[in-house]
Amino acid sequence: MQRKISTTLIGVALLALCGTASAQWSVRGGLTHIAPRSTATDAVGPMLPGPPSGISIDVKNKATAFLSLAYGLNPNMELELALGYPPTHDVTARIAGNLPPHIAAFNGQKLAEVRQIAPTLFLNYKFGDASSQWRPFVGLGLNYTNFDKRKSTQANNALNGGPTDIRLTDSWGLAGQVGLSYRIDERWSVTGALATARVKSRLTTTTAGVQRNIDIRFHPVVFTVHLGYTF
Amino acid sequence: MNQWLGLTMVSAAAMLAACGGGSDLGGGTETDLSGARGSLMHNPPLRVTALSAAEFKDRLAASPSGQSLLALAGAPKCGVDVHYIEYGTVGGAGEKTNASGALMVPTGGVAGCGGARPVVLYAHGTTTDRAYNIADITEPARPGASEGSLLAAMYAAQGFIVVAPNYAGYDVSKLGYHPYLNADQQSKDMLDALAAARKALPRIGSQDGGKLLVAGYSQGGHVAMATHRALQAAGQPVTASAPMSGPYALGAFGDAVYYGNVNLGATVFTPLLAASYQKAYGNLYAQPSDMFEAAYATGIEQLLPSATPLATLVAQGKLPQTQLFSSTPPAPAFAAITPPTQPPALAPLFALGFGSNNLVKNSARLAYLQDAAANPDGAVPNATTGAQAAAPQHPLRKAFKANDLRDWKPQRPVLLCGGNADPTVFYGANTALMQNLWSNPASPLALPAGLLTVLDVDSASAGAADPFAAVKAGFAQAKAGAAAQGGANAVVQAYHGSLVPPFCNVAARAFFQQVLASGG
Numbered sequence A: 001m002q003r004k005i006s007t008t009l010i011g012v013a014l015l016a017l018c019g020t021a022s023a024q025w026s027v028r029g030g031l032t033h034i035a036p037r038s039t040a041t042d043a044v045g046p047m048l049p050g051p052p053s054g055i056s057i058d059v060k061n062k063a064t065a066f067l068s069l070a071y072g073l074n075p076n077m078e079l080e081l082a083l084g085y086p087p088t089h090d091v092t093a094r095i096a097g098n099l100p101p102h103i104a105a106f107n108g109q110k111l112a113e114v115r116q117i118a119p120t121l122f123l124n125y126k127f128g129d130a131s132s133q134w135r136p137f138v139g140l141g142l143n144y145t146n147f148d149k150r151k152s153t154q155a156n157n158a159l160n161g162g163p164t165d166i167r168l169t170d171s172w173g174l175a176g177q178v179g180l181s182y183r184i185d186e187r188w189s190v191t192g193a194l195a196t197a198r199v200k201s202r203l204t205t206t207t208a209g210v211q212r213n214i215d216i217r218f219h220p221v222v223f224t225v226h227l228g229y230t231f
Numbered sequence B: 001m002n003q004w005l006g007l008t009m010v011s012a013a014a015m016l017a018a019c020g021g022g023s024d025l026g027g028g029t030e031t032d033l034s035g036a037r038g039s040l041m042h043n044p045p046l047r048v049t050a051l052s053a054a055e056f057k058d059r060l061a062a063s064p065s066g067q068s069l070l071a072l073a074g075a076p077k078c079g080v081d082v083h084y085i086e087y088g089t090v091g092g093a094g095e096k097t098n099a100s101g102a103l104m105v106p107t108g109g110v111a112g113c114g115g116a117r118p119v120v121l122y123a124h125g126t127t128t129d130r131a132y133n134i135a136d137i138t139e140p141a142r143p144g145a146s147e148g149s150l151l152a153a154m155y156a157a158q159g160f161i162v163v164a165p166n167y168a169g170y171d172v173s174k175l176g177y178h179p180y181l182n183a184d185q186q187s188k189d190m191l192d193a194l195a196a197a198r199k200a201l202p203r204i205g206s207q208d209g210g211k212l213l214v215a216g217y218s219q220g221g222h223v224a225m226a227t228h229r230a231l232q233a234a235g236q237p238v239t240a241s242a243p244m245s246g247p248y249a250l251g252a253f254g255d256a257v258y259y260g261n262v263n264l265g266a267t268v269f270t271p272l273l274a275a276s277y278q279k280a281y282g283n284l285y286a287q288p289s290d291m292f293e294a295a296y297a298t299g300i301e302q303l304l305p306s307a308t309p310l311a312t313l314v315a316q317g318k319l320p321q322t323q324l325f326s327s328t329p330p331a332p333a334f335a336a337i338t339p340p341t342q343p344p345a346l347a348p349l350f351a352l353g354f355g356s357n358n359l360v361k362n363s364a365r366l367a368y369l370q371d372a373a374a375n376p377d378g379a380v381p382n383a384t385t386g387a388q389a390a391a392p393q394h395p396l397r398k399a400f401k402a403n404d405l406r407d408w409k410p411q412r413p414v415l416l417c418g419g420n421a422d423p424t425v426f427y428g429a430n431t432a433l434m435q436n437l438w439s440n441p442a443s444p445l446a447l448p449a450g451l452l453t454v455l456d457v458d459s460a461s462a463g464a465a466d467p468f469a470a471v472k473a474g475f476a477q478a479k480a481g482a483a484a485q486g487g488a489n490a491v492v493q494a495y496h497g498s499l500v501p502p503f504c505n506v507a508a509r510a511f512f513q514q515v516l517a518s519g520g
Helices: A002-018 A154-160 B003-016 B053-061 B064-073 B145-154 B183-204 B219-233 B250-258 B266-281 B310-315 B332-337 B347-352 B362-374 B395-402 B428-439 B469-517
Strands: A024-035 A038-040 A055-059 A062-072 A077-082 A088-095 A110-117 A120-126 A134-152 A164-168 A171-183 A188-197 A199-207 A210-218 A221-230 B022-024 B046-051 B079-090 B096-107 B116-123 B161-165 B207-217 B240-244 B414-418 B452-456
Touching: A038 A055, A055 A110, A055 A210, A062 A088, A062 A221, A077 A134, A088 A154, A110 A154, A110 A164, A120 A171, A120 A188, A134 A154, A134 A164, A134 A188, A134 A199, A154 A164, A154 A199, A164 B022, A171 A199, A171 A221, B046 B053, B053 B064, B053 B079, B053 B145, B064 B145, B064 B469, B079 B145, B079 B183, B096 B145, B096 B183, B116 B183, B116 B219, B116 B469, B145 B161, B145 B469, B161 B183, B183 B207, B183 B219, B207 B219, B207 B469, B219 B240, B219 B414, B240 B469, B250 B362, B250 B395, B250 B428, B266 B395, B362 B395, B414 B428, B414 B469, B428 B452, B452 B469
Parallel strands: A134 B022, B116 B161, B116 B207, B207 B240, B240 B414, B414 B452
Antiparallel strands: A024 A062, A024 A221, A038 A210, A055 A088, A062 A077, A077 A120, A088 A110, A110 A134, A120 A134, A134 A171, A164 A199, A171 A188, A188 A221, A199 A210, B046 B079, B079 B096, B096 B161
16 A cells, blocks of 8 residues: 555656656755654553553654655756655653553553655755755655554563554655755755654554554654755 | 666665565464354453552552452462453354453462462353443453452452453443343353463463362352353363352242342343343243333333443433332232332332332233242242242243252352342342252252352351351441441442452352362
8 A cells, every 4th residue: 555655656756747848857865864753642442541541652763864856847946755765763652650560660661663654745945046056945745654564562562461563544744844955066966954744643553452542743853964966 | 767867766666665564563463253152352362451469469558449358358469460351152042242351360479379270260240331341450440340359359369360251241242232140141151251261371371270160249149150050061170169149049039029029229130131031032022111111111122231320321211210110019919019018127128119110010010920929939939849930931930940040959069158138139039048959958959068158248157166257257347337337228238239249259269269278
C-alpha cells in the first residue's frame, strides 16, 4: 500500500515537472536531523489503569540521509520532492508517577522502534535570482507519512502483557520550510533548511487480541543541510 | 529528462522501498480462532498485571477493603501474574460461542510459589454487569475487581493457580444472554476455561501440579458443584471441591420462593433464570408476557446482564426493586402465603417480595403452585424424602429439576460453606438439604464418613477442636461490625454478598490445603 502511494506521489511530481519546457532539474543530497517533538495521548483500551491510564510515549530524535529532487518552474519557483533514507525512531515510555511501581518502572524505557517513510512535496519560492550568491527560500507543501516498520521491545511486551503488534495509521498534512542556499557555482550549491509538517497518527497495539490506542501529534523540526547539483 | 536523472528517480524510489515493512512483535503468539470448546484464542494470553508479593501487599494495605482482605487471607507469600484468557465454549442450547476469564499464577522465588502448583477452578457469583471481567483487577471500581482481588489474595498469592471464567454472556463473549444456573452449560464453560488455561500454562512459565480444586460462591457455588459432578461423570481427576452459598437444590429453592419465601435479589434472579431456561429448553412460555407483567415483559429476555447499572434499570422501571409477586393472592387458597407471615423473623423479608408493581404474573405463579402441590418436592413445603419432585409438569419446575444437584454422590471431599441466615440463597433449602441427603444414613445418597464437611460460618464455635473456630469468630465480628454501623437491615443487605464470601473462601482454602496435605 505505502509503496503504491509513494510511487504515485513520485509519478505526480514527474507529471507536474514535465509540463514546462524551460525547466531545470536539481538533485540534492545531504543530512537531515528530525526532532519529532511528539505529543501523545494516554493509552486507551481494556484493562489499563485509569482513565486516564497515565501510560504514554515519546518519539525520539533521529538523523538520516537526505535526498530531494527539484524542478524549477521559473527562476523563483520550484517543485521539490524531499525524500531521504527512512529513519527509524526510538519510542520510549512516558509513565505517570502515581502508577504502581511495577508500571512506573517502565518510565523512559525503549518500547519500540518505528521506521517512517515521509515523502514531502514542496512548492518553494526562492528570493533573488539565479545569479544571487545567497538565496533564501520558503516552501509550502504536502507531507505523507507512513510508518512501515515497527518493532516491539521486550520492555514494551512486558508493559503491554505479551508479544505486541504495533501499527500506526498513515498521515497526510501540510508542510512548510524556510531555508538559505549558497551558490558555489553554476551547478553546485549548498543549502540549509528548516522544515515542519502536520503529522497525526493513531498508534494501535494488539497484545493477545487486546487492542489499545494512543493518538500522536508530531510537531517536527527537521533541519537539513544538503549539497545540490543543477543540470 | 536525461538518463542520469531517470536513474536518480529510480534509486530514490528504491530508497523509499528499501526494506520490507511490517511489524515485529518481539515474540511469538499463537492464535486459535476455531472457537472449538476449550480452545485458547491467544497464547500466551494477555498478562493484565504482574504484582510482586510485596507490591500486592502494599496495594491491599492501601484501602480499607484491602486491609480486611489482607487480615483474612494473610500476607501474600507469592507474587501474582494475572492473565486474561479468551476461549471457545458453548451456550445454553449447545451453540458455539466464546468467553473470557482470568488465569492467575503465583510467582516469585519463595518455596511453594514456583514450579508445579495445584489449580483452583473458581466460579463467580451472580452479576448483572455485562462488562464483568474478573481478570481486570487494575482499578478497584471495575466490575470484577473485587472478586478478582479476593481470588488473587486468597489463592494465587498463597501458591494456587487460579482459573476463573467470566462465563458465556459476559465481557467479550458474543453470546447474547447468560446461561444462568444451567448446570450442563456452566460446567462445560468451567471445563473449557480450564482446558484453555492449561494450554497457556507452559507459555507463561507455570505448571499444572495435577491437583484440581473446584470452588465457587453463590451462583458459582451451584456451578462449582455441577462442575465437580461433570468431572466425576467424565472420569476426570478432581481433588476436592468447595461450593459456597449456592442454590444446589434448585427445585426446592424455586418452590420455596413461589410458596412466598421470596429471597433478596429475586427480581434479578428470575429474569436471568427465565432467559437462560427459555434459550435452553424453549418451553417456558410462548412469549415473555405469559410469565412477566406487561410493564416488564418487553425486552426482559435481553435485559440482563446489562451495561446499565442495576439501580438505573430499577429507576427506569425496567425491573421492580424487590416485588416479585403480586400482593393479591393468585387464588384464595394461597392467601396465607401472599405474603407468608411465618416464621416471624423472616416475614419482613418475604413481605418485600410482594406488591402491586410485581414482576411475575399471578397466573404464572398460580400454575407453578398448582404443579408444586400436585407434584411436590421432597423438601418444600414439607420435608419428606428431601429428594427432587418425581415428575413436575410445569416447565419452570422441570427446568429447575434438570439443574437441581440432588442427584449425585461425590467421590472426592466436598466442603459446603454458607451462613444459616442467608437472605439471598437460603441455607436450609440448599446447604442443609444437601448435607442431610449426603449424611443421613437413611438417604440413598449418603456418603462415606469423612467425605463431606459442612461449615455454617454463622454458628457457634465447637471449641478448641473446631477447625473453623477462627473463621466463625471472624464472621461473628464482621457481622457485629455491620450491625453496629447500619443495624439489622445492613446485616441483611451485606450478608450474602459481602459478609460471608471472604470467610467461606478462607475456610475453602484451609480445606483444600488440608486435603492436599493428606495426600489428596
